[in-house]
Amino acid sequence: MAGMSGRMSTVIKAKVSKLLDRAEDPGETLDYSYQKQLEALQNVKKGIADVVTAKKRLGMQASKLEQSVVKLDTQARQALAAGNEELARTALERKQFAQTELQSLDTQVAELQSQQDKLVDSEKRLRTKIESFRTKKEVIKAQYSAAEAQVRISEAATGVGEEMADVGLAMQRAVDKTDDMKARASAVEELEAAGTFEDLTQLGSGQDDIDRQLAQLGAGGEVDDELAKMRAELGMGAPAAEPEGLEAGEPAPPATPGTPGEEKA
Amino acid sequence: MIVRIMGEGQYKLSEDCLERVNVLDNAGVAAVEANDEPAFHAAFEELLEIIRKEGEHLGDEELETSDVIVPPADTSFAEAAAEFSGEGLIPD
Numbered sequence: 001m002a003g004m005s006g007r008m009s010t011v012i013k014a015k016v017s018k019l020l021d022r023a024e025d026p027g028e029t030l031d032y033s034y035q036k037q038l039e040a041l042q043n044v045k046k047g048i049a050d051v052v053t054a055k056k057r058l059g060m061q062a063s064k065l066e067q068s069v070v071k072l073d074t075q076a077r078q079a080l081a082a083g084n085e086e087l088a089r090t091a092l093e094r095k096q097f098a099q100t101e102l103q104s105l106d107t108q109v110a111e112l113q114s115q116q117d118k119l120v121d122s123e124k125r126l127r128t129k130i131e132s133f134r135t136k137k138e139v140i141k142a143q144y145s146a147a148e149a150q151v152r153i154s155e156a157a158t159g160v161g162e163e164m165a166d167v168g169l170a171m172q173r174a175v176d177k178t179d180d181m182k183a184r185a186s187a188v189e190e191l192e193a194a195g196t197f198e199d200l201t202q203l204g205s206g207q208d209d210i211d212r213q214l215a216q217l218g219a220g221g222e223v224d225d226e227l228a229k230m231r232a233e234l235g236m237g238a239p240a241a242e243p244e245g246l247e248a249g250e251p252a253p254p255a256t257p258g259t260p261g262e263e264k265a
Numbered sequence: 266m267i268v269r270i271m272g273e274g275q276y277k278l279s280e281d282c283l284e285r286v287n288v289l290d291n292a293g294v295a296a297v298e299a300n301d302e303p304a305f306h307a308a309f310e311e312l313l314e315i316i317r318k319e320g321e322h323l324g325d326e327e328l329e330t331s332d333v334i335v336p337p338a339d340t341s342f343a344e345a346a347a348e349f350s351g352e353g354l355i356p357d
Contacts, residue, residue: 118272121272122272124325125274125325128325128326129325129326129327129328131326132325132326132327132328133328136328155328155330156328158328158330159327159328159329159330160328162269162330162331162334166269166271166272169271169272169337170271170272170337173337173339
């Protein structure tokens with residue numbers, strides 16, 4: 001059970017030997033390897049910066065959504081206090097949607113944080129190895145004949161090469177995750193642009209789209225529960241007769257008392 | 266024997282320890298073949314734990330080549346299918 005096996009080992013071995021094949025002269029191999037190592041290190045730093053940027057973007061979206069949740073909750077209360085249950089319901093549906101998005105964003109931010117931590121660790125390991133290689137390379141150049149040097153260089157370069165391949169995979173995984181998150185961030189931005197999370201005073205164009213999305217949510221039960229809770233908190237009894245006229249999504253100030261039949265945009 | 270866990274670094278393992286890792290490696294292969302995801306994760310996690318706990322962590326400044334390379338801890342079941350096949354990570 002000795003020796004390397006598994007596809008991962010094979011891939012890494014191939015990558016490392018490709019790296020070493022480039023130069024025949026030991027001195028050249030050393031400098032070429034070292035140069036490649038430094039490039040790899042730069043790439044890792046760039047990768048970390050990308051993850052940080054993606055994380056910040058998601059974080060900003062999350063704080064916007066948090067504000068929306070608070071605002072929509074306040075508006076639902078105001079609408080209910082004014083006896084406009086339809087408007088309260090619409091606000092709560094939006095709030096639910098915003099909350100769902102928020103949860104998903106939080107998970108993704110945590111995921112990116114973990115990718116970032118891993119890359120930072122990898123970067124540190126690679127940096128230490130490269131530094132070790134740099135020291136070793138000077139010793140090899142000074143102390144050994146060409147033939148001996150070749151062997152020792154191969155060993156040392158293979159050791160660093162393996163670390164580079166390892167970091168390379170960590171980077172690839174981070175890039176894949178970050179790309180997913182970027183796509184996700186764009187999707188949330190589109191929803192924002194469509195007014196999905198906007199408060200009810202700012203409803204404008206695109207409301208048909210919003211209504212369709214809300215209908216798909218199936219959050220009715222939870223909204224009913226929350227409405228009942230709010231009613232209780234406001235010291236109100238069972239729902240009054242449903243006020244007419246105010247369609248969900250119709251532009252209306254949040255605190256307008258619901259006067260059935262006379263509602264205007 | 267030097268074992269690398271991708272994304273975590275290298276460990277020096279005794280023959281005895283590697284033997285136990287090999288048993289779990291084979292269990293991982295069997296789980297992948299049986300399409301048994303929970304069994305795979307159980308075997309894989311135990312394998313990683315043995316390496317981390319009983320292996321001697323190699324300093325980052327060491328320039329040693331690994332004898333065995335273990336995929337990263339967050340390897341998915343689908344990814345595992347490519348690694349844990351045939352003789353697994355460690356040839357028998």
